[in-house]
Amino acid sequence: MPTETATARTEQRESLGSRAQVLLGQNGALVALVLLSVVMAVLSPVFFSTQNLLNVGVQAAVVAILAFGQTFVIVSAGIDLSVGSVAALASIVTAYTATTTGVHPLLAIAIGLLTGVAAGFISGTLVAYGRLPAFIATLAMLSIARGLALVLSDGVPIAQPSAVAWLGSTIGGWLPVPVLVMMVLGGLAAFILNRTYSGRAMYAIGGNEEAARLSGINVRHQQLVIYSLSGAFAAVAGLVLAGRLASGQPQAAAGYELDAIAAVVIGGASLAGGSGRAFGTFVGALVLAVIRNGLNLLNVSSFWQQVVIGAVIALAVLSDTLRRRRA
Numbered sequence: 001m002p003t004e005t006a007t008a009r010t011e012q013r014e015s016l017g018s019r020a021q022v023l024l025g026q027n028g029a030l031v032a033l034v035l036l037s038v039v040m041a042v043l044s045p046v047f048f049s050t051q052n053l054l055n056v057g058v059q060a061a062v063v064a065i066l067a068f069g070q071t072f073v074i075v076s077a078g079i080d081l082s083v084g085s086v087a088a089l090a091s092i093v094t095a096y097t098a099t100t101t102g103v104h105p106l107l108a109i110a111i112g113l114l115t116g117v118a119a120g121f122i123s124g125t126l127v128a129y130g131r132l133p134a135f136i137a138t139l140a141m142l143s144i145a146r147g148l149a150l151v152l153s154d155g156v157p158i159a160q161p162s163a164v165a166w167l168g169s170t171i172g173g174w175l176p177v178p179v180l181v182m183m184v185l186g187g188l189a190a191f192i193l194n195r196t197y198s199g200r201a202m203y204a205i206g207g208n209e210e211a212a213r214l215s216g217i218n219v220r221h222q223q224l225v226i227y228s229l230s231g232a233f234a235a236v237a238g239l240v241l242a243g244r245l246a247s248g249q250p251q252a253a254a255g256y257e258l259d260a261i262a263a264v265v266i267g268g269a270s271l272a273g274g275s276g277r278a279f280g281t282f283v284g285a286l287v288l289a290v291i292r293n294g295l296n297l298l299n300v301s302s303f304w305q306q307v308v309i310g311a312v313i314a315l316a317v318l319s320d321t322l323r324r325r326r327a
Contacts, residue, residue: 028319029267029283036287040294047297054176060289061178062087062241066256067263067281068189069233072226074264075193077206077273078134080230082123082141084256087238088249089145090116094239095158095248105161113235119145120231121224128220138227142257149250157247168243178240182282185236190278198225206273259288262313270320288312 040047066083073080094112098105119141126137170176193199201222204212213219237256242248267284269276291312295305 029280029287032266033283033287033290036290036294040290040297044294044297047294052293052297054174054179056286056289056293057179057182058176058244059293060285061176061182062237062244062253063256063259063263063288064182064282064285065185065233065237065240066253066260067267067285068185068278069230069237070257070260071189071264071267071269071276071278071281072192072202073134073230074261074269074271075206075273075276076202076223076226077209078127078223078226079138079261079271080120080123080227081135081138081257082119082145083230083234083237083260084253085142085145085149086116086119086231086234087241087253087256088251089119089149089152089238090235091160091164091238091242091248091252092149092153092158092250094164095160095242096152098161098164099159105163108161109163109239112239113232116231116233116235116238117228118231120227120229120234123231124224124227127227128223146250146254153248153250155250157245157249159247160242164239164243165246166243167240168246178244181236181240185233186278186282189233189281192229193276193278198222198229202226203274206275208274258313259285259309262309262316263288265316265320266312270323271317272320284316 037047046052066087070080070083090112093115094108097103097111098108103111123134123137123141126132126140127134130137167177167181171180193202201212201217201219204215204217205219205222209219238253241252245252263284264276264281265271265284266287267277267280267282269280288309291308292305295308300308
């Protein structure tokens with residue numbers, strides 16, 4: 001009898017330990033964000049000021065929006081290296097059509113958004129029907145989109161219409177529009193992942209593409225949807241960034257694709273596919289923004305900031321690898 005009781009207690013402790021491990025794995029990014037915030041608050045008294053927290057939100061907004069689109073791709077075991085270039089192209093197309101052709105600003109914005117969707121659709125076509133690895137297909141789109149942005153703008157910034165400039169402003173003098181857009185698109189990403197057929201298909205394809213195909217999912221069609229969504233979110237991010245810069249710049253968002261991927265992985269998604277949450281991605285983007293903001297407050301050189309961010313990305317990927325090995 002005592003032996004049975006001891007065994008039951010051991011099993012209970014193992015069960016609690018397993019649950020705690022799962023809970024920590026799902027919310028590790030949130031724990032890291034809280035700890036980082038506490039450390040930064042100790043090192044810099046102004047960190048928790050209202051203005052600085054709003055600055056963190058604004059800094060996180062563009063990366064978070066890109067990362068929400070990237071989440072769809074990574075959950076389905078893909079990768080999209082083109083999002084930064086697509087963001088720049090969408091902003092340039094919007095500015096070009098509004099200033100050069102004289103179309104209504106709202107129509108110019110719609111054309112810019114469609115440009116992002118078209119770029120994602122082409123990448124998805126190369127992956128789904130061309131059978132190219134996602135890395136190669138989106139690397140090609142990275143170069144094509146950046147090149148087209150440079151061609152259209154002749155390598156110089158183009159003024160944006162007031163409707164785009166509004167995306168970089170504040171409401172009521174305190175609520176930054178980029179933060180509002182980030183929250184809306186975060187909710188949309190969560191809805192797509194959790195409440196739609198395409199969202200469920202993303203997890204199925206990422207878990208086992210062949211099994212998803214055998215279960216009746218049209219994998220090729222869903223890949224078109226996935227990369228088109230990534231392109232659409234990238235276009236929105238490009239317009240938000242253009243609003244902050246008050247112009248469309250052909251070199252804008254360079255390197256942002258790496259931050260977007262890092263935010264998704266820090267948020268708990270697996271590069272092997274099959275897992276990931278919009279909320280985790282949001283927290284991952286905040287982690288990156290808090291690190292950058294804190295280092296700025298501490299007057300750390302921008303060169304060293306790149307080193308720190310690179311180390312964070314490496315640790316996030318290493319953590320993902322270790323999680324998959326334990327699984």
